[in-house]
Amino acid sequence: xxxxxxxxxxxxxxxxxxxCPIIIDADGINSIADxxxxxxxxxxxxxxxxxxxxxxxxxxxxxxEIQADRIGAAKRFAREYGVTVLLKxxxxxxxxxxxxxxxxxxxxxxxxxxxxxxxxxxxxPIKY
Numbered sequence: 107x108x109x110x111x112x113x114x115x116x117x118x119x120x121x122x123x124x125x126c127p128i129i130i131d132a133d134g135i136n137s138i139a140d141x142x143x144x145x146x147x148x149x150x151x152x153x154x155x156x157x158x159x160x161x162x163x164x165x166x167x168x169x170x171e172i173q174a175d176r177i178g179a180a181k182r183f184a185r186e187y188g189v190t191v192l193l194k195x196x197x198x199x200x201x202x203x204x205x206x207x208x209x210x211x212x213x214x215x216x217x218x219x220x221x222x223x224x225x226x227x228x229x230x231p232i233k234y
Contacts (some may be wrong), residue, residue: 113137118144127151132160138165145187152189161193179206 107123114137120128121144130159135156139145142164145152158169164185165172172179172193180191180201193199201207 109133109136114141121145121148121152124150127153129153129155131155135160135164142187145189148188152176153192154189154194155194161191176207177201181205181207 117134164229180193184191184201188203190202
């Protein structure tokens with residue numbers, strides 16, 4: 107999508123209007139960094155999937171602060187913005203808006219299963 111004004115507008119529109127779960131990654135995350143409060147307008151299930159540098163852009167924390175407390179940083183952000191955070195790394199952290207967190211080594215297949223579970227409510231929840 108790229109990091110442009112159009113990307114920001116599209117991403118914000120989807121956040122405000124989609125009536126299905128959404129996953130925001132890469133350019134979508136970067137495009138809303140200057141207006142991260144748009145996430146608070148969202149009423150549906152939302153997952154953001156930043157790596158530490160992207161998470162730094164949206165959280166205001168340095169990458170060193172994030173890496174020093176990955177679970178705490180993800181948990182605080184998830185609660186404040188009402189989203190599920192999948193903070194990517196060698197050990198990915200998953201934190202939901204209700205204070206649940208997990209620190210796991212996740213393969214691409216495991217990440218796909220998490221996304222599928224979040225986007226299809228007919229599949230039983232993943233125990234993480």
